Amino acid sequence: MFALAMLACSESVDSPVSGTAEEPNVLMANNDLLSSSSIVELSSFSVDTPNSSADVPNSSAELPTISSSSEIPVSSSSSSEPSWLYSSAYIPPVLCKIGGFGCAVSYSGDLWSPETYYGKDEPDDDVKTSSFAEDKSQFGINAGKWFLDIDTADGGKSTIQWAAPVGVEGDSTSILPVVEECGERGVCGTFKLDRGDLSYDPFVRVGFNVAGFDSNGVALTADVSNWTGICLMYEASQSAILVLDVGDSLDQVLKYDLPNVPLARSEAGSVKCFEWSKFKRAGWGPSVEGWDDDVAGEMAARHLSKVYIQFQERNGTEGKFHIFAVGTNLD
Numbered sequence: 196m197f198a199l200a201m202l203a204c205s206e207s208v209d210s211p212v213s214g215t216a217e218e219p220n221v222l223m224a225n226n227d228l229l230s231s232s233s234i235v236e237l238s239s240f241s242v243d244t245p246n247s248s249a250d251v252p253n254s255s256a257e258l259p260t261i262s263s264s265s266e267i268p269v270s271s272s273s274s275s276e277p278s279w280l281y282s283s284a285y286i287p288p289v290l291c292k293i294g295g296f297g298c299a300v301s302y303s304g305d306l307w308s309p310e311t312y313y314g315k316d317e318p319d320d321d322v323k324t325s326s327f328a329e330d331k332s333q334f335g336i337n338a339g340k341w342f343l344d345i346d347t348a349d350g351g352k353s354t355i356q357w358a359a360p361v362g363v364e365g366d367s368t369s370i371l372p373v374v375e376e377c378g379e380r381g382v383c384g385t386f387k388l389d390r391g392d393l394s395y396d397p398f399v400r401v402g403f404n405v406a407g408f409d410s411n412g413v414a415l416t417a418d419v420s421n422w423t424g425i426c427l428m429y430e431a432s433q434s435a436i437l438v439l440d441v442g443d444s445l446d447q448v449l450k451y452d453l454p455n456v457p458l459a460r461s462e463a464g465s466v467k468c469f470e471w472s473k474f475k476r477a478g479w480g481p482s483v484e485g486w487d488d489d490v491a492g493e494m495a496a497r498h499l500s501k502v503y504i505q506f507q508e509r510n511g512t513e514g515k516f517h518i519f520a521v522g523t524n525l526d
Contacts, residue, residue: 350392402503424524452480
């Protein structure tokens with residue numbers, strides 16, 4: 196559960212893609228508990244409820260994006276920390292996880308959290324995408340792994356990088372060094388959009404695999420409809436969309452016009468929760484039986500391969516992102 200409140204409770208296999216990187220720690224587009232027992236108020240962060248009208252996507256059509264991707268946990272030697280992160284005036288929102296453990300001022304989400312609490316020895320590395328599934332067999336290699344993605348397939352030259360090199364001893368894809376670099380409060384990084392030879396606006400993506408891959412490297416899908424939706428605590432210097440990817444086969448059927456919701460620019464931080472029904476296709480793709488706007492989000496939740504944030508803006512746009520927690524929309 197990723198319930199949001201304004202009080203504290205006293206009870207209660209991505210395969211690396213080969214290519215030439217001009218800098219060793221940057222993927223170039225030429226390739227593919229804080230706790231408290233006191234009552235607190237929301238300060239910097241804004242909080243939206245699942246039924247907020249702000250969660251409904253607009254009807255404008257999105258420009259088509261690439262038909263394939265190159266995903267890799269990208270590393271960087273540079274740090275990008277929000278200016279407010281260590282401010283004494285900053286009070287994080289309260290995420291009250293009801294489950295017998297009580298509540299506290301926290302960055303925690305029931306799918307992924309950077310915190311250590313309730314006996315956790317270290318922050319979550321992977322998103323716990325199978326936690327609420329009755330059938331665990333749907334999930335394969337690298338389920339829950341974070342990834343970065345760029346616009347190279349059609350000629351883009353955008354770049355995106357984590358705030359620190361990924362990998363620890365025994366796991367070259369571990370995101371824990373990034374979490375540490377981002378103040379142990381999520382994952383963060385920077386990007387620059389470069390159109391290159393694209394016929395549309397350039398883009399970059401940051402997200403996580405839901406179902407992972409089979410032994411042959413084929414992307415799997417899983418039914419996570421029982422999450423009822425998804426919650427995200429984030430900071431972003433540019434507006435974006437949150438996309439539900441349904442795997443290669445269905446992506447192609449839908450011509451990559453995938454269910455999504457808008458994410459507003461939020462340099463002060465924001466918490467958003469979306470019911471599956473809020474996710475709509477943009478409309479530039481073909482009409483596909485069973486994937487009408489009123490059901491597209493629910494359909495995607497039953498066949499979910501990845502969830503990602505996509506930044507797509509004019510050529511030369513630079514930005515930063517910080518993802519603090521991910522949770523279900525369960526009550």
